[in-house]
Amino acid sequence: MPQTAAIEVKDLRFRWRTGLPEVLRITSLEVARGERIFIRGASGSGKSTLLALLAGVNLPTGGDVEILGETVNRLSSAGRDHFRSDHIGFIFQLFNLIPYLSVMDNVTLPCRFSRLRKEKATASGNSLQAEAMRLLAHLDMADEALIHRPVVELSVGQQQRVATARALIGAPEIIIADEPTSALDSEMRQVFLHLLFQECEETGSTLLFVSHDRQLEHLFERHIALDEINRLEQVV
Amino acid sequence: MAILSLALKSLLNRRFTASLVLLSIALSVALLLGVERLRVESRNSFANTISGTDLVVGARSGAINLLLYSVFRIGDATNNISWKSYKKFSEHSLVKWTIPISLGDSHRGYRVMGTNRDYFRFYKYANKRSLSFHQGRPFEEVYQAVLGHEVAGELDYRMGQEIVIAHGAGKTSFTLHDDKPFKVVGILEPTGTPVDRTVHVPLEGIEAIHVDWVAGRQVRGLNISADEALEKDLTPKAITAFLVGLKSKIATFRVQREINDYRKEPLLAVLPGVALQQLWDLISVAENALLIITLLVVAVGLIGILTVMLASLNERRREMAILRSVGARPGHILLLVTGEGLLLSLIGIAAGLLLLYAGLFLAQTYIETHYGLHLPIGLPSLREWLILVLVGTSALIVGLIPGYRAYRYSLADGMSIRI
Ligand SMILES: Nc1ncnc2c1ncn2[C@@H]1O[C@H](COP(=O)(O)OP(=O)(O)OP(=O)(O)O)[C@@H](O)[C@H]1O
Ligand SMILES: [Mg+2]
Numbered sequence: 001m002p003q004t005a006a007i008e009v010k011d012l013r014f015r016w017r018t019g020l021p022e023v024l025r026i027t028s029l030e031v032a033r034g035e036r037i038f039i040r041g042a043s044g045s046g047k048s049t050l051l052a053l054l055a056g057v058n059l060p061t062g063g064d065v066e067i068l069g070e071t072v073n074r075l076s077s078a079g080r081d082h083f084r085s086d087h088i089g090f091i092f093q094l095f096n097l098i099p100y101l102s103v104m105d106n107v108t109l110p111c112r113f114s115r116l117r118k119e120k121a122t123a124s125g126n127s128l129q130a131e132a133m134r135l136l137a138h139l140d141m142a143d144e145a146l147i148h149r150p151v152v153e154l155s156v157g158q159q160q161r162v163a164t165a166r167a168l169i170g171a172p173e174i175i176i177a178d179e180p181t182s183a184l185d186s187e188m189r190q191v192f193l194h195l196l197f198q199e200c201e202e203t204g205s206t207l208l209f210v211s212h213d214r215q216l217e218h219l220f221e222r223h224i225a226l227d228e229i230n231r232l233e234q235v236v
Numbered sequence: 237m238a239i240l241s242l243a244l245k246s247l248l249n250r251r252f253t254a255s256l257v258l259l260s261i262a263l264s265v266a267l268l269l270g271v272e273r274l275r276v277e278s279r280n281s282f283a284n285t286i287s288g289t290d291l292v293v294g295a296r297s298g299a300i301n302l303l304l305y306s307v308f309r310i311g312d313a314t315n316n317i318s319w320k321s322y323k324k325f326s327e328h329s330l331v332k333w334t335i336p337i338s339l340g341d342s343h344r345g346y347r348v349m350g351t352n353r354d355y356f357r358f359y360k361y362a363n364k365r366s367l368s369f370h371q372g373r374p375f376e377e378v379y380q381a382v383l384g385h386e387v388a389g390e391l392d393y394r395m396g397q398e399i400v401i402a403h404g405a406g407k408t409s410f411t412l413h414d415d416k417p418f419k420v421v422g423i424l425e426p427t428g429t430p431v432d433r434t435v436h437v438p439l440e441g442i443e444a445i446h447v448d449w450v451a452g453r454q455v456r457g458l459n460i461s462a463d464e465a466l467e468k469d470l471t472p473k474a475i476t477a478f479l480v481g482l483k484s485k486i487a488t489f490r491v492q493r494e495i496n497d498y499r500k501e502p503l504l505a506v507l508p509g510v511a512l513q514q515l516w517d518l519i520s521v522a523e524n525a526l527l528i529i530t531l532l533v534v535a536v537g538l539i540g541i542l543t544v545m546l547a548s549l550n551e552r553r554r555e556m557a558i559l560r561s562v563g564a565r566p567g568h569i570l571l572l573v574t575g576e577g578l579l580l581s582l583i584g585i586a587a588g589l590l591l592l593y594a595g596l597f598l599a600q601t602y603i604e605t606h607y608g609l610h611l612p613i614g615l616p617s618l619r620e621w622l623i624l625v626l627v628g629t630s631a632l633i634v635g636l637i638p639g640y641r642a643y644r645y646s647l648a649d650g651m652s653i654r655i
Contacts, residue, residue, distance in 0.1 A: 098555055112242075
C-alpha cells in the first residue's frame with residue numbers, strides 16, 4: 001500500500017456562517033508524513049480556522065480535506081471526532097489542561113476517547129501510566145513532586161510540557177500546535193521546541209506548528225505563509 | 237464510563253459549592269419523604285381508629301359530628317338517645333351486637349365513657365384488632381373502671397387505685413362526684429386510638445353518680461350514698477350513642493335506613509368508613525398544602541443545582557474546547573454537564589434518604605409517646621419510590637438545560653478557546 005500524504009487539501013473554502021465573508025480559500029496544500037511545518041500569518045488571517053478544518057472540528061464550505069488518506073469532511077460528525085482522537089494530537093497557546101484532572105489524568109486523557117491510541121501507548125508492554133511517565137521524563141517533567149501537584153499550580157512552561165505529553169501519547173500521526181510557545185520566554189522556547197522535535201522524530205509524527213515568532217522559523221524544514229496560499233483577494 | 241468519571245472529578249474539584257447544593261437537595265428530599273410518611277401514617281392511624289363496626293348511631297345531627305364525639309371523643313352530642321330506642325335496635329334480628337356509649341363526664345381532662353362489657357368483647361380497631369388488657373380485667377361491678385393505656389401512664393395510676401369522676405368535660409371541671417369513687421380494675425394495652433385516652437366505666441356507674449342529680453345539678457339535701465345508690469334501679473334512661481355490628485354486611489343499608497326512618501325518635505346511623513372518609517377529606521386540604529410546600533422546597537433545591545451549573549458553564553468553555561480537541565463529541569460534553577447535575581441529585585437523594593432514616597430513628601419514640609403516632613422505619617413505600625424517581629427525573633431534566641447549552645457552545649466554539 002503506497003504511503004498517502006499526511007495532509008492533502010484541495011480547493012478548500014470556508015466561511016464561519018452564511019452572511020459572513022469567506023475566511024479561507026486554499027487551492028492546494030500538501031504535507032508529507034514526518035514533515036515539520038511552520039505556519040505563519042497575521043492575526044485573524046485564519047490560521048486557527050485552518051487547523052480546526054484539518055482536525056475536522058469544522059466542515060469546509062467547499063473542497064476536500066484529506067488526512068492520512070481519509071477525506072475527513074465526508075465522515076459523519078462522530079466519525080470525525082473519532083478520527084481526530086485517533087490520529088491528531090493538539091497543543092494550544094495557553095491553559096491547555098483540564099483544571100480538575102491530575103497531571104497523569106491530563107496526559108492520558110486522549111486514551112479515554114481513543115482505543116487506538118491507548119493500544120499504541122501500551123503496545124510496548126508498559127502500562128498507560130508508565131508510558132505517560134516515560135513521555136513526561138523525556139520532557140523533563142518526571143519529578144514526582146511536580147506530578148502530584150494540581151495542574152493549576154504548575155508554571156506555564158510546565159503546563160505546556162504536560163500538554164505536549166498529552167499530544168504525544170499513543171503516537172498520533174499528526175501533531176498540531178497552535179502558538180504553543182507564545183507564553184514562554186525565549187530560552188524556554190528553544191528548550192521546548194527541541195523536546196517537541198525530538199519526540200516527533202521518535203514517533204515519526206508530522207508536526208504543524210503555528211506561530212507569529214519568526215525567530216523560530218529557521219528551525220523548521222518547511223514554511224507556509226498563510227497569507228500567500230490563501231487566495232481570498234482574487235475572488236473579491 | 238469515561239465521561240461520568242470526568243464528571244465526578246469535576247464535581248470533586250468544586251466540592252464546596254457541590255456539597256452546599258447537595259445539602260439543599262438532601263434536606264429537601266428528606267423533608268418531602270418525611271412529610272409523606274407522616275401523612276400516610278397519620279392517615280393510617282386515623283383509619284385505624286375504628287374497625288369491624290358496621291354502623292354508628294346517635295341523635296340526629298351531622299355524620300362527622302357523630303363520628304367526632306362517639307369515636308374520637310371530640311366535642312359533645314347535641315342530644316341523647318332514649319334507652320328504649322337503643323333496646324329496640326339492639327334486639328333487632330339482623331343485629332349481632334351493640335355497644336352503648338354514654339359520654340359527658342371526665343376525669344382530669346380525660347373523657348369518661350359509660351358502656352357495658354360487650355365493649356371489651358366486640359370493639360375493634362386497626363385491622364380488626366380487639367382490645368386487650370395490659371393488667372386486670374373488664375369491670376364487673378358498678379364502681380369499677382378500666383383505664384386506657386395513656387390515662388394510666390400519664391396519671392401514673394395503678395390497679396386498685398380509687399379515682400373520682402368530675403361532672404362535665406374538661407380539665408377545669410370543679411364539680412366532682414367525689415362521694416362515689418371508682419376502683420381501677422383494668423388497664424388496656426395501647427391501641428394508638430382515642431381508646432388510650434378514655435376512662436371506661438359501666439353504664440350503671442354513670443347512672444349511679446347521677447342519681448341525686450337533676451338537670452345537671454346536684455340536688456341540695458338529697459345526698460344518696462354510694463351504697464344506697466346501688467339499691468336503686470340503675471338502668472339508664474338515655475345514652476349518647478351506640479355502635480352496631482351486624483350479622484351480615486349485606487344488611488347494612490337496610491338497617492341504616494330503618495334507623496334513620498325510625499318514627500319515635502330522630503336518629504342518625506352512619507357507616508364509619510364513609511364518615512371517616514368525609515372527615516379525612518376535610519383534613520386533607522391542609523395535608524395537601526403541606527405536600528405542595530415540600531414539593532416547592534424540592535423545586536427550589538433543583539433550581540439551586542441549575543443556577544450553580546449555569547453559572548459555571550461560561551468559565552468552562554475552555555475545558556470543553558480542550559475536550560473537543562482530544563476527540564470528545566458534543567454529545568460527550570452534554571453527558572459531562574448533565575451527568576454532573578444527575579450525579580449531584582442522585583447523591584443528594586441518597587443523602588436525603590439517609591437523613592430521613594436518621595431522623596426517623598431519632599424521632600420515632602418522641603412522636604410515638606407525644607402524638608400516639610407510630611412511624612415505622614421500613615423500606616420506602618412504592619409511593620415514596622415514585623416520589624424519588626420523580627425527583628430524579630426532574631433532576632435529569634434540570635441537568636439537561638445546562639447540558640444542552642454546553643452542547644450548543646461546543647458546537648459553535650469547536651476548538652476555539654473562549655473565555
Ligand atoms: N467561532 C467563530 N465564529 C465566527 N467567526 C470566527 C470564529 N472563530 C474565528 N472567527 C473569525 O475567523 C477569522 C480567522 O480567525 P482565526 O482564529 O482563524 O485567526 P488566527 O489566524 O488564528 O488569528 P490569531 O493569530 O490571532 O490566533 C477571524 O476574522 C475571526 O474573527
Ligand atoms: Mg489563532
